[in-house]
Amino acid sequence: MLEHCKWDPQVGDRATLAPFPVFISGADWAHLAGLAEKLAAETEVAERELLQRRTLLKQLGLPRALQREFARAAEVGEPPSFARVLRFDFHFTREGWRVSEVNSDVPGGYSEAQGFSSLMAEYFPGHHLTGSPASTWAKGAALALDPAGEIALLSAPGYMEDVQVVAYLASFLRAQGMKARLVGPRELRWRSGQAFLAGAQRPLAGVFRFYQLEWLPACGQPGWFHFLHGAVTPVSNPARAALSESKRFPLVWRELRTPLTEFARAMPESCAPREVLGRFDEGWVLKGSYSNCGDAVFSNRWTSAGALRAAWARALLAPSGWVAQREFEVAPLETPLGTMTHCLGVYVIDGRAAGAYLRLSPAQFVDAYAIDTALLVEEGA
Amino acid sequence: MNKKDVFDAWAPSGACWSDWVKPVLFASLPENDVEPREAELDIEREISPTWTAPGVALVLDLPGDDSVEVGLALAKHGIRPVPLFNALPGFPNSLVDVDRIQSALVASAQALRNMALAADAPPAFLLDSLRRARRPRRREDGPRDGRDDYDPWRAFRPRDQQRWENRDRWQERYFDNRSVSFTTDFPSGTTLCARGIRQLILVRRWSLQVPGDLVATLAGWHRAGLTIEIQDIGAEHVSVPWVPPRLLWLHRLWFQVLIPLLLMRDRTGAFGGYLPPASS
Numbered sequence: 001m002l003e004h005c006k007w008d009p010q011v012g013d014r015a016t017l018a019p020f021p022v023f024i025s026g027a028d029w030a031h032l033a034g035l036a037e038k039l040a041a042e043t044e045v046a047e048r049e050l051l052q053r054r055t056l057l058k059q060l061g062l063p064r065a066l067q068r069e070f071a072r073a074a075e076v077g078e079p080p081s082f083a084r085v086l087r088f089d090f091h092f093t094r095e096g097w098r099v100s101e102v103n104s105d106v107p108g109g110y111s112e113a114q115g116f117s118s119l120m121a122e123y124f125p126g127h128h129l130t131g132s133p134a135s136t137w138a139k140g141a142a143l144a145l146d147p148a149g150e151i152a153l154l155s156a157p158g159y160m161e162d163v164q165v166v167a168y169l170a171s172f173l174r175a176q177g178m179k180a181r182l183v184g185p186r187e188l189r190w191r192s193g194q195a196f197l198a199g200a201q202r203p204l205a206g207v208f209r210f211y212q213l214e215w216l217p218a219c220g221q222p223g224w225f226h227f228l229h230g231a232v233t234p235v236s237n238p239a240r241a242a243l244s245e246s247k248r249f250p251l252v253w254r255e256l257r258t259p260l261t262e263f264a265r266a267m268p269e270s271c272a273p274r275e276v277l278g279r280f281d282e283g284w285v286l287k288g289s290y291s292n293c294g295d296a297v298f299s300n301r302w303t304s305a306g307a308l309r310a311a312w313a314r315a316l317l318a319p320s321g322w323v324a325q326r327e328f329e330v331a332p333l334e335t336p337l338g339t340m341t342h343c344l345g346v347y348v349i350d351g352r353a354a355g356a357y358l359r360l361s362p363a364q365f366v367d368a369y370a371i372d373t374a375l376l377v378e379e380g381a
Numbered sequence: 382m383n384k385k386d387v388f389d390a391w392a393p394s395g396a397c398w399s400d401w402v403k404p405v406l407f408a409s410l411p412e413n414d415v416e417p418r419e420a421e422l423d424i425e426r427e428i429s430p431t432w433t434a435p436g437v438a439l440v441l442d443l444p445g446d447d448s449v450e451v452g453l454a455l456a457k458h459g460i461r462p463v464p465l466f467n468a469l470p471g472f473p474n475s476l477v478d479v480d481r482i483q484s485a486l487v488a489s490a491q492a493l494r495n496m497a498l499a500a501d502a503p504p505a506f507l508l509d510s511l512r513r514a515r516r517p518r519r520r521e522d523g524p525r526d527g528r529d530d531y532d533p534w535r536a537f538r539p540r541d542q543q544r545w546e547n548r549d550r551w552q553e554r555y556f557d558n559r560s561v562s563f564t565t566d567f568p569s570g571t572t573l574c575a576r577g578i579r580q581l582i583l584v585r586r587w588s589l590q591v592p593g594d595l596v597a598t599l600a601g602w603h604r605a606g607l608t609i610e611i612q613d614i615g616a617e618h619v620s621v622p623w624v625p626p627r628l629l630w631l632h633r634l635w636f637q638v639l640i641p642l643l644l645m646r647d648r649t650g651a652f653g654g655y656l657p658p659a660s661s
Contacts (some may be wrong), residue, residue, distance in 0.1 A: 010400045012565040013572050160405060160560075163469060241420045293618055371564075 004115030005168035008161055008374065011369050017112075018373035020336050021120045021127070022358050024208035029130055029377045032097060033353030038262045040348035043086060043102060046249075046258045047240040051078070056255060060246040061289030061320040062086045065217035069228040073239070079231035081238035082206055083140035083350060085133070090344040091330045094367070098328050099266040100343070105237060105245035106210050109136040109345055110167045112372040113357035127376035131355025133347040138172035139351050141206065145234060149205025150179040152197060156211055166210050178205075185258065186209060190223030195233040206234045213242035214290050247287045248323045270328040271331075274313040276324045283327040285313055296367065299327060301359055302364045337371070340361060344375065382490060386409035391464055391500070397576060398463045398504040401568060405484050407471045415487050422446075422488050426454035429618050431610075432505075433458045436579035439505040442595070443477055443614075444487035445587055448507045451584070452488045453615075462556035465567070466509055467560040475558045477511055504580065506567060510585065511640040513594065514561050528552035561594040570605020580608045583623070590621060600625035 001009055009017050024032075050056055057067050089100045094316035114134045123131055141151065151173055153166035163182065170180035189196045194203035209227060216224040228239040243249065246366050249269035253260050268367065271339045278286045281300050286308075288296030298311040315322035340360040347354040359370035384407055432439055432455065439460070441448045452462030464486060470479040503529035573581070581602055583591065589611050591599060598608050603625055612620040 002408045003382055007403070007405045007408060009404070012567075013569050015400055160467060160469070164405075172542065 004111045004119075005171070005322065006116065007164045014369055014371065016370070016372055018118060018337065018360060018371045021124060021374040021376045022333070022335075022342075023127060023376055023378050024130070028381070029356075032090060032344070032356070033130075033260065034099065035266065036090075036346040036348050036353050037351060038100065039088055039099065039266065040086050040351060042258065042260050042262055043244045044084075044351075046260060047238075047243050047255075049256055049258050050243045051240050052215040053252075053256075056252045057251050058241070058250050059320065060243060061322075062242065063217055064215055066214065066228075066242070067161065069225045070239070072225070073095070073229035074127075075228050078229060078238055079226065081145035081236055081263070082234045082236040082240075083087070083137050083236045085137055085237060085347060085349045085354075086241075086244075087347050089344045090345075091328070091342065091344060093328050093330055094327075098268060100268070100325070101247060102244055102249075103345070104243075105241040106212055107345070108162070108208065108210070109357055109372070110137070110165060111168045111376075113345070113347065113355045115283070116372060117355075117357060117374035117376065122265065123377055124376055126379050128379060129355065130375055130377055131347065131353040132359075133349060134169055134172045136347075136349045136354040138176050139170065140176075141173060141236065142176040142178055144206070145178070147177060149220070150181055150202070151198075151206045151208060152183045152195065152204050153208045154183055154185060154188065154211045156184065156215070162210055162346050164231070166208070166255070169210075173175070185187060185216070185219045185221045186223065190221075190226045190231065193226065193230055193232045194210075195231065204233055206236065208236050210334065212290070212292075213239055213245075214263050245324070246289050246352075247291065248289050251323065255285070267300050268328050270318060270323050271324045273312075273322045273324045274319060277312075277316075279313055280312075280324070283323045285327050286315055287325055289321050289322060297365060297367070299326075301366070302335065322358040323324065333360065340371075341366060382415050382487075384408070384415050386516070387415055387487055387490040390625070391462070393494075394462060395624075396498070396500050398461055398568070399611045401463055401465065401504075401506075401566070403465050403467055403559055405468075405574075406464070406466050406470055406479065406486060410483065412489065416497050420487060422450050422453060425612075426451050428449050428454060428458055429612065429614075430622075431612075432582060432584075435579075436503075436577055437576045438573060438581050439632065440581065440583045440595070441505055442508045442510045442583060442592065444510050445584070446481045448484035448509055449482060449489060451506045452505050453493060453631040456493055456498060459498060459502055461498050462507055463504045464507045465562065466512075467562065467566070467598050468509065468512060468531065470562075473481045475548045477509065477558050477560070479558065482509060498649070501576070508562055510592070512562065513592065515531065560585045562598070563594070564598045565600055568599055570602040570607055573607060574605055575652065578607065580610065582620075583609065585613055585615075587609065587613065587614050589619065596626070599623060 003005070025026060042222055051070060054071050054074065057070055073119050084106060084129045085110065087103040089103065091100060091380050110133050121127060140231050145151065153170050155162040155166045166182050168181060173180040183197065187198045195207050196203055214226065216227060217330055227235055249266060251272065253263065273286060286298040291297060298308055300308065330341050342362060343359045343366040344356055346356045346360065356375050358373040358375045359366045360373050361367065361370045387405040387410060388404065392399035406594050431437065440454070443451060456462055466482055468479045471484060583599065591611065603609055608624040610620050611623050612618050616619045
């Protein structure tokens with residue numbers, strides 16, 4: 001907790017760190033890692049095409065200000081980026097591994113996947129980590145950026161769970177010999193396309209954005225659009241990550257020229273909510289386009305009738321903010337804490353799988369109250 | 382002491398409330414040779430006999446390090462102080478003075494460790510009542526009454542008083558590190574009841590009002606069967622029983638709207654931001 005920036009180990013009555021690891025065979029991990037890398041490659045190509053297809057941007061549920069600035073980015077070009085990171089949420093089902101979504105814009109969980117998992121691995125000889133996403137990301141940043149420069153790690157002040165992520169990554173940047181500074185959006189200034197800290201004379205070497213892109217237009221900070229275009233300071237992740245972050249991303253697949261064969265195979269069917277209005281009880285989930293940690297995921301199975309009605313009212317009033325996704329049955333996991341449902345997040349950094357961790361929940365889906373669990377690979381299996 | 386020793390003093394392994402201790406203020410301490418910067422603790426506080434009665438848990442909602450001092454005084458009576466400070470340390474010119482709280486936690490760690498409290502000692506949850514300190518009023522508004530903790534400017538307790546008083550000339554900006562307390566920061570009513578707690582006393586100074594962010598927490602405990610009382614230690618321990626407001630759902634809704642409005646303006650819901658200099 002103190003060394004690995006895990007500041008929310010208890011949520012209500014629930015400890016959010018599992019006192020046991022989950023093992024995966026080497027073959028299964030290799031399969032998942034390979035699948036995640038293919039999905040990441042498809043994501044990158046699809047994002048680049050989407051950037052050029054203005055009409056499709058409207059379908060993703062992006063705020064209007066962002067649509068406007070993305071259109072401009074398509075004309076003048078994006079800022080340089082470094083150390084691209086994605087996290088795919090896998091679930092084991094009777095039909096094999098399925099992907100529910102890609103955390104493409106601001107994936108977190110580095111401390112759980114690396115710090116917590118490595119502490120757990122010390123007690124289980126014959127097992128090793130799936131990877132070290134924080135170290136991999138920091139090495140990628142050190143390779144791509146001016147080593148003498150300073151990197152700003154941007155997050156929303158007050159959100160403890162976000163600040164702990166950037167504090168953790170900053171420690172790895174410092175281990176690489178770089179200067180790292182935690183900032184809020186109001187401490188960033190843009191001059192001639194270069195990012196500066198308020199009051200600083202020297203431009204930043206790079207900006208790590210742990211601040212959801214859809215929040216930027218509302219933060220009121222002049223120059224926020226530089227994250228999308230017109231900047232020379234490298235940023236991570238690139239703004240176009242918000243295109244695949246949208247839960248409505250699958251709705252535009254059939255109109256893309258990019259073949260998304262792995263996505264089509266691994267992800268359940270998705271459609272606009274109004275298409276399932278009369279048959280929602282046939283196994284659908286209603287999701288907010290830019291929901292986080294399950295904060296806007298509704299189903300007949302776990303949502304009260306009143307809350308479901310309210311969610312449907314919102315979905316019908318603002319259809320571009322919602323998507324319906326076919327529900328799938330996740331294989332239950334027997335654990336020392338009882339039967340759990342799970343979500344296995346696999347990181348891909350600069351195209352290569354870089355680690356994973358598991359979130360468990362005794363409820364029917366994995367939300368912000370999930371129990372973070374170390375995932376260790378069985379050696380020789 | 383190193384920072385782990387300090388944390389272990391406040392959240393010892395095996396103590397039944399340790400899981401709820403918020404680690405953020407401990408995590409930002411220096412790795413080794415942790416020393417308090419300026420804390421002189423007054424732990425000879427007057428303790429109400431009702432606080433130490435069997436089956437009683439406390440929430441100390443007091444300003445800054447005052448909460449730590451009263452918590453430590455209670456520890457002498459066998460009650461386990463549980464720090465729930467959520468504000469972010471480490472930013473220059475912070476609006477909420479977390480450093481004083483942090484220093485008090487460090488200064489009292491050894492004393493707390495020496496007390497060797499029972500693993501199942503009843504809890505006193507420590508909060509900073511200035512966590513949501515209101516946005517400063519303009520100076521021409523003047524003080525509204527004579528209470529010394531009512532002036533919101535003073536409530537911020539800046540370390541450098543002179544610099545603070547000349548903030549207009551310096552065009553000084555202060556980092557808004559205010560925070561709110563969530564229901565999930567505490568054990569549920571079911572857990573409290575299962576561990577023998579029957580009554581909850583919210584301790585405040587110069588106020589018998591329940592802060593907005595604590596209403597849902599207290600209401601949950603009340604639903605679980607706990608009796609709730611509020612005590613004002615600024616007014617000779619005047620106490621009143623508390624029941625949830627009849628329009629609790631309206632209160633929740635109102636509070637959800639108010640959080641982003643009262644905490645530094647940010648339409649994203651983020652709490653942070655720099656305050657502009659005061660108007661003169």
